[in-house]
Amino acid sequence: MFDGIQRRVVSLWFPRLASDRALRLHPVEGPFALTLKQQNANRIYCLNAAAAQQGLHQGMPYADARAFCPSLQSRMAQPEQDRRFLHTLRRWATRYCPWVGLEGEDGLVMDITGSAHLFGGEEAMLADMRMGLMRAGLSAQIGLADTRGAAWALAHYGEGVAPGGDALPALKSLPVAALRIDDRMSITLRRLGLHTIGDLAQTARAPLTRRFGPGLLLRLDQALGTQPEEISPYADPPHYAVRMTLPEPIGLLSDVMAGAERLLVQLCAKLRTQEVGARNLCITLRRVDQGCQRVELQLARPLRDPQRILPLFERGLSEVDAGFGIDQLRLEATWVETLPAQQISHVSGGGKDKLDDLISRLGTRIGLENIQRFLPADSHIPERSFIVAPAAYSDPASGWVSAQPRPICLFPPEPIAGADARPPTRFRWRRMALTCARTIGPERIAPEWWLEDENWRSGLRDYWRVETREGRRLWLFYTPQNPGWFVQGEFA
Amino acid sequence: MQHAEVPFFPPTASRTHEVCGAGAYVFAFALAARLAGYTMWVRENWDSTQINPTGFVDFVEPSVLTVCNTGKHTETLAVAEEALRSGAVSLVVMSLNQPLGLTEGRRLQLAARDGMSTGLAIIPEGMGSNAAETRWRCTPVFDPKDSTLQKWELIKNKSGTLGVWHVRWDTASRRITMVSPARK
Numbered sequence: 189m190f191d192g193i194q195r196r197v198v199s200l201w202f203p204r205l206a207s208d209r210a211l212r213l214h215p216v217e218g219p220f221a222l223t224l225k226q227q228n229a230n231r232i233y234c235l236n237a238a239a240a241q242q243g244l245h246q247g248m249p250y251a252d253a254r255a256f257c258p259s260l261q262s263r264m265a266q267p268e269q270d271r272r273f274l275h276t277l278r279r280w281a282t283r284y285c286p287w288v289g290l291e292g293e294d295g296l297v298m299d300i301t302g303s304a305h306l307f308g309g310e311e312a313m314l315a316d317m318r319m320g321l322m323r324a325g326l327s328a329q330i331g332l333a334d335t336r337g338a339a340w341a342l343a344h345y346g347e348g349v350a351p352g353g354d355a356l357p358a359l360k361s362l363p364v365a366a367l368r369i370d371d372r373m374s375i376t377l378r379r380l381g382l383h384t385i386g387d388l389a390q391t392a393r394a395p396l397t398r399r400f401g402p403g404l405l406l407r408l409d410q411a412l413g414t415q416p417e418e419i420s421p422y423a424d425p426p427h428y429a430v431r432m433t434l435p436e437p438i439g440l441l442s443d444v445m446a447g448a449e450r451l452l453v454q455l456c457a458k459l460r461t462q463e464v465g466a467r468n469l470c471i472t473l474r475r476v477d478q479g480c481q482r483v484e485l486q487l488a489r490p491l492r493d494p495q496r497i498l499p500l501f502e503r504g505l506s507e508v509d510a511g512f513g514i515d516q517l518r519l520e521a522t523w524v525e526t527l528p529a530q531q532i533s534h535v536s537g538g539g540k541d542k543l544d545d546l547i548s549r550l551g552t553r554i555g556l557e558n559i560q561r562f563l564p565a566d567s568h569i570p571e572r573s574f575i576v577a578p579a580a581y582s583d584p585a586s587g588w589v590s591a592q593p594r595p596i597c598l599f600p601p602e603p604i605a606g607a608d609a610r611p612p613t614r615f616r617w618r619r620m621a622l623t624c625a626r627t628i629g630p631e632r633i634a635p636e637w638w639l640e641d642e643n644w645r646s647g648l649r650d651y652w653r654v655e656t657r658e659g660r661r662l663w664l665f666y667t668p669q670n671p672g673w674f675v676q677g678e679f680a
Numbered sequence: 681m682q683h684a685e686v687p688f689f690p691p692t693a694s695r696t697h698e699v700c701g702a703g704a705y706v707f708a709f710a711l712a713a714r715l716a717g718y719t720m721w722v723r724e725n726w727d728s729t730q731i732n733p734t735g736f737v738d739f740v741e742p743s744v745l746t747v748c749n750t751g752k753h754t755e756t757l758a759v760a761e762e763a764l765r766s767g768a769v770s771l772v773v774m775s776l777n778q779p780l781g782l783t784e785g786r787r788l789q790l791a792a793r794d795g796m797s798t799g800l801a802i803i804p805e806g807m808g809s810n811a812a813e814t815r816w817r818c819t820p821v822f823d824p825k826d827s828t829l830q831k832w833e834l835i836k837n838k839s840g841t842l843g844v845w846h847v848r849w850d851t852a853s854r855r856i857t858m859v860s861p862a863r864k
Contacts, residue, residue, distance in 0.1 A: 539717065539718060539768060542766065542767065542768035543718050543746070543768045543769065545766070545768065546720075546762070546763060546766045546768040546769070547746065549762060549766070550748060550759055550762060550763065553755070553758065553759065553762070554748060554749070554750055554751065554755060554759060558725070558748060558749040558750070559746060559747070559748050559749075560746070560747045560748075560749065561742075561743070561745065561746055561747065562733040562742040562743075562745065562747075564733075564742075570732070570734075573734050574732070574733045574734060574742070576747070579746050584743035584744075585743065586741065586743055588733065588734060588737040588741075588742060590734045590735075590737065593735075593827075594732055594734040594735040595732055595735045596705050596706065596709070596731065596732060596735040596736050596739075597705055597729050597730060597731050597732055597735070598729070598730050598731075598732045598735075599728050599729045599730070600728055625822050625824070626822075626824065655822055655827065656822065657822050658822070659702070659819055659820040659821045659822050659831075660702060660820055661820055661827065677732065677735070678702075679735070679827070680703075680705075680706045680709075680735070680736075680738075680739075680820075680827075680828055680849060
């Protein structure tokens with residue numbers, strides 16, 4: 189691979205990553221532990237050195253730990269936050285070399301080939317790392333070797349540096365567990381009398397493979413460098429923000445719009461290369477008096493066309509108070525969605541784009557969630573036979589079926605006077621005296637028992653279409669379980 | 681002529697019209713079906729009467745309809761004006777509960793003219809604006825044989841005569857047909 193270049197790998201292990209992170213935020217004195225509910229009990233997830241000296245260990249039930257050490261202070265563990273913290277550390281570690289990968293939940297692996305001399309040699313680089321981590325309040329163990337496996341073994345079992353070349357002398361005295369094998373395998377190896385890596389390396393290979401499978405010797409070969417092992421650097425997520433600083437403050441709307449256009453062109457080029465479109469945009473205007481004003485824009489669909497986005501900003505930007513002038517603009521796409529490149533054709537829906545732009549523009553005035561569309565739903569209950577969904581976050585759907593004619597408008601049930609199960613011949617509704625001329629029904633609709641619905645507590649409903657002599661065509665229902673008549677809708 | 685078209689329907693494009701009466705929704709949906717294209721329906725969010733897509737699917741496909749819920753009267757007018765001016769929709773229906781002033785009515789006319797789309801205000805009886813191009817009163821009429829009979833009265837027309845017609849909705853051809861008075 190690298191002819192004549194010696195590969196060097198650093199493995200960083202943070203044995204107390206979670207508790208160090210918690211203590212960085214709120215330092216406490218004395219024994220401290222983080223607890224997490226595991227295997228149906230509150231157990232110690234991570235603990236500091238003082239707690240470990242008291243005889244506590246990871247995985248111990250928290251109740252036992254409290255009995256051993258009454259002065260133990262504890263907090264809830266947040267594994268998700270720890271993971272994010274590890275990613276932050278990974279970004280920090282890229283100051284030493286560009287190839288930094290994650291090693292499990294609590295470690296980093298770095299390929300420092302060719303970059304050690306920038307820090308004055310390997311020793312100086314490791315000292316710099318130790319100093320940085322110590323200042324950050326993190327306990328870390330560092331291993332440096334030619335291979336990833338050897339560096340891991342050194343980091344986890346006795347810190348140290350393996351000199352270039354053959355790694356076996358440095359690893360010889362380490363236990364077999366340092367080969368990244370599981371516990372059962374290492375216990376079995378110890379029962380066979382193979383305690384250290386040195387013992388394992390001297391044993392005949394064929395019986396070992398037959399007994400343990402190829403995994404064990406693969407790990408050994410990876411540690412000794414006879415089998416290659418790669419380090420995958422973790423790619424930074426794309427960053428969708430651009431900014432512009434001006435030598436002189438600006439205040440006119442046309443100037444701010446011109447600035448926003450320049451930023452949009454840059455941002456949209458970025459979006460295009462990633463094949464995504466912006467859903468939410470936020471432009472931050474910093475004034476000369478250090479005040480900040482944000483203008484947010486929600487789009488009805490993902491977009492990356494500057495000419496279409498820019499007019500939508502006009503309303504928001506016109507409300508900004510420029511004060512003594514604006515000298516910095518920052519545009520960020522706070523929410524992006526995938527928007528694959530599409531073939532331009534003459535049959536594409538022409539009016540759809542204009543409608544989406546209109547929805548975005550109206551959304552800045554009344555809120556995007558107040559612009560809605562109807563989607564079909566699978567229910568016989570009249571109110572639930574359709575869904576009202578925000579138009580910006582749903583696609584139009586077809587497939588409307590109605591076996592029975594349904595009213596053109598619905599309103600909350602309005603009680604009317606009625607005697608029995610037949611529709612009343614004369615009734616008053618909304619101060620109008622109405623006379624039944626024709627009735628069609630009943631159509632029985634049962635409540636959906638699997639859904640709690642306050643309005644359907646009265647039980648079954650028998651729906652009737654009632655055409656009155658006065659002209660109004662109403663949708664009445666009768667509730668046989670709680671006798672009563674109601675009007676719920678009006679037909680065309 | 682049994683199936684004649686209603687005169688003045690659809691009302692002049694690029695103008696804002698008004699409709700009142702119990703059959704106003706039918707008029708709005710019939711107009712949406714006739715104009716084709718997208719329809720914007722602007723209503724105030726406290727209004728408990730809701731249009732029912734399973735009911736108006738006989739008139740227009742619910743997917744062409746976009747509903748805007750606004751907070752107050754002026755917001756409704758602003759949204760309607762913006763939608764009319766954009767030209768993205770062929771019909772903007774706004775349901776109003778307050779009288780419309782001459783200025784607002786005129787602005788709606790100008791917006792409709794700029795965007796070349798039709799506006800329709802559903803108004804309470806007797807609360808029309810003088811700026812409206814036409815005003816219709818629609819009332820359902822009982823008919824023993826038919827369930828869609830309506831009486832449409834043209835009660836204001838800036839560029840033509842007034843009139844009264846009996847119409848019914850033909851679901852199969854999705855259009856309004858006029859019923860001759862003789863049949864009535």
